[in-house]
Amino acid sequence: MAEPEPEPDDDLYELPAWSLSREAGDFIRIANPLPERVDREWALGGSTGKGVRVCILDSGVENGHPLVGPVTRAVAISVGENEEPVATDDLEGDLCGHGTACASVVHALAPEAEIHSVRVLGAGFSGSGRALIAGLRWAVEEGYDVINMSLSTTKPKFAEALHELADQAYFNRTVVVASAHNMPVESLPWRFSSVISVASHDEDDPFVFYANPEPPVEFFARGVDVQIGWIGGGSIRATGNSFATPCIAGIAALILGKHPGLTPFQVKTVLYLISTNVGGADA
Amino acid sequence: MTDDANGLYAAVAAGVLAAEEDFADLLRSVVEVARAIFGARASSILLFDEESDELVFAAVAGDGEQTLVGRRMPSDTGIAGWVLSSMTPLVLEDVASDPRFARDVAEKTGFVPSGMMAAPLLADEQALGVLQVLDRPKRSRFSLQEMELLGLFANQAAIALGLLNSTRRARAALDGAGDVAVVGRLAASLTRLEGPRRAAGLALLAQLELLLRER
Numbered sequence: 001m002a003e004p005e006p007e008p009d010d011d012l013y014e015l016p017a018w019s020l021s022r023e024a025g026d027f028i029r030i031a032n033p034l035p036e037r038v039d040r041e042w043a044l045g046g047s048t049g050k051g052v053r054v055c056i057l058d059s060g061v062e063n064g065h066p067l068v069g070p071v072t073r074a075v076a077i078s079v080g081e082n083e084e085p086v087a088t089d090d091l092e093g094d095l096c097g098h099g100t101a102c103a104s105v106v107h108a109l110a111p112e113a114e115i116h117s118v119r120v121l122g123a124g125f126s127g128s129g130r131a132l133i134a135g136l137r138w139a140v141e142e143g144y145d146v147i148n149m150s151l152s153t154t155k156p157k158f159a160e161a162l163h164e165l166a167d168q169a170y171f172n173r174t175v176v177v178a179s180a181h182n183m184p185v186e187s188l189p190w191r192f193s194s195v196i197s198v199a200s201h202d203e204d205d206p207f208v209f210y211a212n213p214e215p216p217v218e219f220f221a222r223g224v225d226v227q228i229g230w231i232g233g234g235s236i237r238a239t240g241n242s243f244a245t246p247c248i249a250g251i252a253a254l255i256l257g258k259h260p261g262l263t264p265f266q267v268k269t270v271l272y273l274i275s276t277n278v279g280g281a282d283a
Numbered sequence: 284m285t286d287d288a289n290g291l292y293a294a295v296a297a298g299v300l301a302a303e304e305d306f307a308d309l310l311r312s313v314v315e316v317a318r319a320i321f322g323a324r325a326s327s328i329l330l331f332d333e334e335s336d337e338l339v340f341a342a343v344a345g346d347g348e349q350t351l352v353g354r355r356m357p358s359d360t361g362i363a364g365w366v367l368s369s370m371t372p373l374v375l376e377d378v379a380s381d382p383r384f385a386r387d388v389a390e391k392t393g394f395v396p397s398g399m400m401a402a403p404l405l406a407d408e409q410a411l412g413v414l415q416v417l418d419r420p421k422r423s424r425f426s427l428q429e430m431e432l433l434g435l436f437a438n439q440a441a442i443a444l445g446l447l448n449s450t451r452r453a454r455a456a457l458d459g460a461g462d463v464a465v466v467g468r469l470a471a472s473l474t475r476l477e478g479p480r481r482a483a484g485l486a487l488l489a490q491l492e493l494l495l496r497e498r
Contacts, residue, residue, distance in 0.1 A: 059365055095359070095365075096360070096361055096362060096364065096365045097362075098362075098365050098373070121359055121364075121365065121368055122359060124336040124357065124358050124359050125331060125336060125338075125364065125367050125368050125410070126333065126336045126358070128359065150371065151369035151370070151371055152370055152371060154370055154408045154409075154410065155408055155409075181371070182372065182430060182431075182434060183372065183402065183403075183405065183434045183437065183438070184434070184438065185370075185405045185408075186408070187370060200430075201427075202426065202427050224424070224425060224427060224430075225376075225424045225425050230378070236375055236377045236378050237376040237377050237425075238373065238375045238376070239373075239374035239375075239425045239430060240371065240373045240374060241371065242369070242371055242373060
């Protein structure tokens with residue numbers, strides 16, 4: 001059974017943001033939500049991801065796919081005149097299969113987590129970087145619990161905006177899980193420490209995942225020869241960090257389903273502590 | 284450098300650059316080697332055409348090599364489009380079981396593959412195109428080593444594609460009617476000259492350089 005979680009104290013945020021008086025220190029006592037020993041049973045035992053909103057920032061998600069279930073909400077993002085995100089209800093489904101694939105990996109691990117689709121593809125490649133930023137901005141402002149980003153950009157001009165959004169998500173308790181690049185190029189946003197970055201290992205068990213002692217890639221999850229959902233209600237086998245990423249997003253959804261108040265920092269800590277090569281193998 | 288300066292540089296360089304056909308041969312050799320190493324049915328390189336926002340088949344080995352080169356599709360459709368936009372490599376198998384996908388790919392390639400590998404071609408922070416390898420034999424499950432190999436080929440293809448792009452820019456500057464085109468033509472003519480005429484040309488240009496030098 002889960003221990004009762006401390007409720008987040010809303011008054012806390014009314015304190016001055018940049019300083020803390022000696023007296024005020026007593027008012028912001030925070031109960032440590034983590035037990036002395038964090039193991040997999042505590043972290044996610046019995047969790048189905050219920051109550052957790054997972055956003056798939058991708059090519060769209062096929063609603064009602066047998067391996068995905070219902071998509072709670074689907075929007076398509078375009079970029080407005082002032083670079084602001086413009087969201088419209090997305091009736092296209094999935095343009096290429098990739099978003100459905102990511103959603104199916106999350107759903108297999110956290111079957112009761114809500115799947116939300118934020119489509120950032122469909123405006124031509126030339127606009128894809130701006131659409132990615134706009135989509136991430138929209139998703140962060142929407143306050144999702146988890147955002148799965150199995151995509152990246154190599155354009156430095158987007159770095160600042162991406163960095164700000166990753167930090168905004170981090171402070172708003174949105175866990176951003178991003179695919180690491182497995183080619184010798186600099187790309188973003190996976191390199192930011194405010195997100196959780198994921199690359200692939202080639203074992204079959206989705207619950208086998210490793211913390212990387214040599215970041216910037218922080219975790220390795222199942223990403224080789226994975227059975228995934230695809231457009232048309234079907235399924236295929238696929239390989240790529242794209243599919244390792246939703247594996248960690250799904251596990252994060254399980255953790256947050258059981259411990260809703262955890263911050264992205266705490267979720268990453270729990271992931272680390274229950275990683276197969278840290279404490280997870282003992283559980 | 285400004286665009287003008289880039290164009291000038293490219294135009295002058297064109298005199299000593301290899302012909303576009305040489306780079307097309309290089310691209311073709313990359314897809315041929317990729318196809319051979321993976322034992323695949325076909326391999327292709329798609330070039331991203333910025334002006335039309337489309338992907339264009341630039342080199343093809345195996346099935347479709349007679350018919351596909353030059354064929355275009357919108358830059359954000361299908362697996363190649365996703366790989367380009369997301370800048371992330373991807374390997375899919377058993378895709379033929381999906382009728383939508385099968386039809387989609389068949390329209391582009393002329394046959395229905397059961398599997399495909401695709402990687403973005405990245406150079407200087409730009410996505411230049413996509414490398415595809417279709418129907419690798421299913422002798423074993425896909426491995427991380429193969430993924431790395433795909434990345435290596437993609438890197439090689441990106442370098443070749445980058446060269447092709449700068450040759451095209453150079454040629455456009457040379458063939459163009461812009462102010463700088465004359466410099467490109469001069470450079471090209473000069474490299475073709477030999478003996479005393481070449482020496483005279485070079486001496487003349489040195490004097491011109493002196494004349495144009497800022498005080």
